[in-house]
Amino acid sequence: MAEAVEVFGDGFREDPYGVYARLRAEGSVHRVALPDGSPVWLVTHEADVRAGLADGRFSVDKRHSRGGFQGFSLPPALDVNLLNVGPEDHLRLRRLVAQGFTPRHVERMRTAVQAAVDACADRLVARLEADGVADLVAEFAGPLPLKVIGDLLAVPEEAYERFAGWIGSMLLPRGREEPAGAVRNVHGFLVRLVADRRAAPGDDVLSGLIAARDRGDRLSEDELVSLAFLILMAGSETVQHLISGGLLTLLTHEEQLAALRERPELLPEAVEELFRYAVPNHTAIRRFPTEPVEIGGVRIPAGDTVLFSLASAHRDPARYPEPDRFDIGRADKAHLALGHGVHYCLGAPLARMQVTLALETLLRRLPGLRPAVPARELEWSTTFRFRALRALPVTGGGGARAGV
Template sequence: MSHTAQADVLSQPFGEEFRTDPYAVYARLRAAGSVHRVALPDGAPVWLVTHEADVRRGLADARLSVDKRHSGTGFKGFSLPPALDANLLNLDAEDHLRLRRLVSRGFTPRHVEGLRARVQEAVDGLAGRLERRIGADGSADLLAEFATPLPLKVIGDLLAVPEPERGRFSGWVATMLAPPGRAELAAAIGEIHRYLVGLVAARRADPGEDVFSGLIAARDEDDRLSEDELVSLAFLILMAGSENVQHLIGGGLLTLLNHPGQLAALRADPGLMPAAVEELLRHSHPNHTAIRRFATEPVEIGGVRIPAGDTVLFALASAHRDPARYAGPDRFDIARADQGHLALGHGLHHCLGAALARTQITLALTTLLHRFPGLRLAAPAGDLRWTTTFRFHALRELPVTA
């Protein structure tokens, strides 16, 4: 029989234990049931879904909307100005598909394959920079020298963002995702907004063959998207296309260094890298949860009745460690027979840039392992610093030596 949990006393799982070992907390929640009424660190009530089968079904359930107009009193996500909020992560059905069709041509597998040589060129250039820094200083931060600038260069080229400005954008996004306080969050969002409005004006004045120029043409000539939708799409492409890839490269390399047997197998047979990337997406993805959903009507998930308007968070990190779905789910195994995962979304909101992300991670890790046969950590693993929130778990730096 379905039931609704009491909302007056909420579980608070995202405390110090979670920051120390989030997977242990998810394991305990899974054992107690799939769906939990919990409080986020700011006190906002949400329903947290932990079982893989329920997460998979829920991500494809049209009754669970990403549109904030369906939200009640729970967590709504970032409070963004309209010019940054009208993106694919906040739109359902027809509007989502309309915008997705406009931008998808720049991210099809065929188009991404055509970019492969340019991505490899960027990888090689940054690997050279990393090598020079290690040679000069004895060690280097792989995130700062390699993993962070790579996706910024690739996505920046797609949108024709001037190269000197890409680092500033990355800094604003990092502040937005893990702000020291409300003032810093508001300042970062304001800077991002102003920057993208200026970028639109610059591309209008001097259009090119880039994806962004094509979107501007669709706005100005065909009126197929609004001005807010245009700026919001640029925001989403730059943010999602840079943050996730940089953390997957850094976290992925750390996972490999912590599993020397798997690393040796990859060095012996680079053809195993695509399978390794899929296992890294399952095992070491930085995002703990998918984009929040809002119930448009009462919905039952895992035997729990969720009222209309309530916020639902699907715990990807928990789903990917669910023993009901994966054998030995905590084990990192590049030869795993079942490599299905939800790291790049499922259903309507499957990641638009999935092919480009896979290409960057594959080429980056393959090149690093080939070019640096003695690559290793330059600090004890226990001393590495992480940013851990209910949203994501990501390295702050990754000191390495060769």
């Protein structure tokens, strides 16, 4: 078997898309080493990524792993979720969770989501008025999805600050020990939250899951807490990074931004292009072949770890003409940012709604908004798994309070 090569070093952090382009030119499937030395298979061509994500022979169940890289380490009580179970349990859990994320149910949330967007925008405007500059991540992109997901899970408002701090430590840690402590805190918090919702159920997703279990469904206590954790993490991370990275993309592509301001009805199209162009999750959840599988002309043994690169797939010229160009008028914007196949994101309608309402509100209320520092000075967190802004200093007046 070919030796795993290191590709995620300093050059990758500085220009990940350049590394993906080189890998695609050499072939679709590569044996690479993660920063900790773990060997994995990285799939880079769009056609193979799309096919692999829909291929049932690539399992997310760790029991099919031969002991290599298995992803983010979680305590067992948080690991019984849709991203780590076999097909039968996945279907059962997905059917239960899906009840709270149907397009019709999400559409009923529009007023509440817009209220959360307006509240975060008020916070951003107030900071701009006071200081002349504000961090869009801290004041807007970070708090918004946590507020929305907090409402879904009926998190008490007085717990938001602690809650947000723990999530921030998991998403963008400053040190190696920080995530483990945050996971322990979130786990304890969710266990207590489940107990509170059982004692006083409401009209929220968590209460619905509890009711399903208490009616005799096979949903275990660990599955309840794990599902709440997954909803929290999946609903916070991607949306936060899409808002911050999406806004930066718009602000640094003046012609596209001008076209969008001239025709605001194009915003849904722009959002889909942002999902393709600025996808923060560079790889899908790791997979393990249940049998030897050939993909891209390479035979991958059963049990090895496979990473399907969404970021590389989205810049593949074999699928997208001029893929490195951000173009809200692009004809083919069919992306993989929200998954494909049986693991397509249940929260996709809610993610689209949040990103669309967030960008519409920011562009409408802050027409003069612009980055406060040159792009080269922005601080990114870049790993083989995701690329996200740690902060986005912005400036520009002209803000208005919600409803004004």
